[in-house]
Amino acid sequence: MPRAVILTALPVEYLAVRPHLTNLQEEMHPQGTIYERGKFIANGQAWEVGIAEVGAGNAGAAVEAERAIAYFKPDILFFVGIAGGIKDVAIGDVVAATKVYGYESGKVGEQFFTRPALGQSTYALVQRAKSEARKGEWLQRLPDSPVSQPRVFVASIAAGEKVVASKQSDIFQFLRTSYNDAIAVEMEGFGFLSAAFAYPNIQAIVIRGISDLIAGKNDDSVEPEQIRQERAARHASAFAFEILAKLEMASQSLRESQEIKISATNLQKRRRLEQRQEALQAEWNLRSEKLKQLRQALVIESGISVKFQLEQQIQEEDKQLKQLEDELNSVEQALHSVNESLPKTEDIDPTPANRRIQSNSPNFFAYDDAWVGRDRLIRELSDRIRRHCRLLILVGITGIGKTALGERLAVEVADWFDNDWSHYHQENFDDEQQTSDFASVAARWLENWGELITPEDRKDPQRLLNRLIRHLREHRYLVQMDSLENILQGNEDEGWNDFKDEWWLKFFDSYLKAESCESCFILTSQDLPGQIEEVGTRSQNFWYCQPLSGLEKPEQIALFEKTELDVSFNSTSRTYLERIGSAYEGHPLALRIIAGEIKNKPFEGNVSAYWNNYGSEVEEVEKAIAEAQEGNSVGADDKWQLDRFTKMLRRNVRSRLNKTFKRLQKDAKWAYIMLCETSVYRCAVTKDFWLSHLEDWDRNEDEQKAALDALRDRYLVEEVVESDLSLLRQHNLIRGVSLEHLKKLDEAGIST
Structure with a gap:
């Protein structure tokens, strides 16, 4: 969804912007700025819009514009508000600024020598403003029809730190002499556009409604100042939203004209490459799954001769997999070259490489094709990652699916890191072979990401911290840290959720407090890392903790169905499986193991046979729960063996x-x-x-x-x-x- 930010200086301006948005929710920047985020829908296009009231003055507007850009990462940036008219305009008219002069820039000697400084609105937005000014359709966005129709000017304005209240003032005379093409004056536009200038990929413009004229500025005899300001703010806001409504329509027309010109030859070439890629990817998936099963078998196997045979098979499969990866990479490079010659448009079907995990995706620890459920949670958490969540913590008991969910989220947001799986990194602290102190891990990450690490660097955790923060701010990575509980410690008095290495705490503290950041971390842990809660109190928009529970009943059935067990309605099998799922409270690991046992020898998918063997273990649990409901809540002699009956x-x-x-x-x-x-x-x-x-x-x-x-x-x-x-x-x-x-x-x- 495209994103826009609208800044205002005064409450009257903010209140004029707000009614154009729906689903408003308040958010707070770590530095204290209060935003509201809402939606604006027009002409079939939905925009996500952030708004803020930032106060008067160019300096403050520049600071807040920088802050909003870092926070929202918008496509479009508006400053909407009121201004005083210098010439040509009437109260209620709208001015879309082509450029904003910083009229106080100059050198003071025996006299003041001007050194003109200006901020320019983006060319495309200026052109759109001119088009909408001619049409007049923006007037339909006003709550009431104006008595006299306001005009729209696309022209220059001036901005300074002084309120100009009289034509006789030195400032007014100075403006007419030195900036005689400016038709309005205000106090924020120059600072705003100066900040936006550093971001060429963001389009920016200043929209002002005329609330008073320099002549008779404080004269309320005809109409009170409050009424004039409210009307001017409404007009400026309506025109700004009309521009926003038409931007997507313009790009849509451009896309349609581009698609007509797509080369038939290149399309045919792309189809052939995609077909080859499909075939290679299918073979890669099969071999990857086989390799995963072989590695799992190696972990379980205790026989020396069998382990040796498994190791030989793993080496051979690994070799075949690497050859496939090389061929896939060659095809993808050729496909990339073809796609570069085609229009860059969202409406063209994505290539198969973008519809599934790339060939260079990792061998996940837990996520695989047997995954089911948690669809709503995946949507909610992936949306947090795409927006502004820097730190997502998944917590819960062992086997509840934390690691698998983190990996599933990586697949869901792969487009967020451009489907480049070299920008997804997994660190598993269950691996006792790897060092887990901050300095060692940070050095390992930075080296993996192409940075040179010297022996002196490895001895300096602060230097590594600074370099890692800078790298994460400037490049987009999704980093998953699993089994975080293994690097936590504690004591009876303070609790058991502090980091063993204090540099991990310093890192997360600096990471959450950074002004901006491109990357995101997913942490999985059986323990809630309480120190992150403490350091994150001032960065609550940037981190989120999600406790996990078991699968819901429909998800449990879906899991059994995916294992090709009989879950048809009114079948005995379904009833037994539902009872098993309920006894285990949807615990994903346990249910997957049971499903696998039923599917394989000796049961070969016969759910009833499995129940006849082990159903008594589930009945023991059901019996105790039923007795508890009847009032017998204590059962010290209960024999629950759900974790060990096979x-x-x-x-x-x-x-x-x-x-x-x-x-x-x-x-x-x-x-x-x-x-x-x-x-x-x-x-x-x-x-x-x-x-x-x-x-x-x-x-x-x-x-x-x-x-x-x-x-x-x-x-x-x-x-x-x-x-x-x-x-x-x-x-x-x-x-x-x-x-x-x-x-x-x-x-x-x-x-x-």
Whole structure:
């Protein structure tokens, strides 16, 4: 969606702009400027428009224009407001500035010598203003028909820091002598256009409504000043929005004329290249999937001879994959050359390279073709990335799909980084072979991105920080950092979500406070990094935290269907699968493992056979929940084994959950004990019940609350509202592991 920014100086000007927009929402720049962002729809084209009231004066207008450009990254920039008429104009007329003189520029000696400085509006907008001035259609945007029809002038104006109130003043005489083509005077246009001049890709113009004439400026006998200013502001705003409404129509006509001229020869060549690319891409996808499966098998396999065979196959597939990538790159370069000769238009169908992941896309850790669901969340989060979110944090329990969602978002916003997958980088802190301190990671990133890093650089974290911030500001990267919990630490008093290396905190603090930035980070973590919350309090528009829960019921069914299981309505299979999905509360990892087990040997897709083998485990959970609903809310002897009733579940789910519990036990003893002891509850209970379990361990109130906060920060406790009460509960998978650890706790006789 194209984007425009409209700046005003006075409240009366801002209030005249606002009614033209819908869906307005307030936003705050880190430096304190208050914006509103809304939509303007005309002639079938939707514009995203940011507006602000920035105060009077050229200097302030320049600063705020720079700030708005960095924040919104607009295509079009307007300054809309009122002005005083010098000559030719009447009250209510509109002036679209061709240029704005900074009339106070000069040298003071025994007399004042002018050194003319000027800001120029963009040629295309000036031409559009002239066209709309002739048509007069802009008058239809006024709420009421004016008594006398205002005129539109496309001409020069002057801007300075003084209010010119009399024809007898020295300033007025100076303007008539030195800038005699200026027909209006105001106080912001020169600074505004001077700032816009540094951005040649942004079109800018100043639109003014005449609210008074220099002669009789303070004369309210005919009409009060407030009425004149409101009318002038409405006229200027209506004309500005008429220009905005017609801009897309002009570009649409240009595109249509361009498409007619497309070379038939080049189109045929492009089709042949696309067909070749399709075939190569299909083969690359198949081999890539095979390579991924081989690597997964290598991780699981323990036999030495089989591992050796797998390694040989992986090397061969990797070699074939690289050859395909080289051929794909050659085809894509040829395709790029052909496309360069065709019109640059959004209406032409994108090439296959732009419709799917490029051949140089990464081998994702978690995202694959089995992905289902979270469509609405993907739209919301991808929109945040495209707009102004610099830091997106995905949090939740292990296996809930954080990494996969981050990777899925990368695919969704690939066009945002021009489908250049060298600008997508993944750093996984589960990899113990890689150093995770800030200096090492920063140096690694900068080297990957083509910068020279010297040994002296590696010893200087501040220098690396500055270079990394500069690189991220000037180039667009999407960086995904997975398993952030592995670089966090804490203590009983302060919590367990601080960075082990303080330079990570310094980096994110500087990153969020930067005046502008092209890049975005996606962080995935089982723990909420609380220090980011603290440093981000003044940059709330630039970061966002999204907790993840399980898949919804329709998404669970879609997952089973994608695995080619029978989910037809009224079938026994669907009923069993729904019960499994409900017991696991839509946990994506667990459901994918179960779906894979059902599809493969020995069940070969027979859901009923799988249920006959393992359905009792789900029934155990259903029975306990039903008893809780009847009032029996405590079940210390429940045997929930959702994480471990098959080999694959033990290998892929139980192992990850146990790792989470071991880390909790090591870092936060009392939080671990609270989690174990509260596993006796089959349903959600009040906070007091949870806190009371540490009273038996002689923990004071502050320690009890600190333990609960630790569980909240790690998303090991879920908060729900029932009958107007805020209650706490454990996810069914978490409860199964907690019950097992509770028994171990009792057997070990752990004490304070």
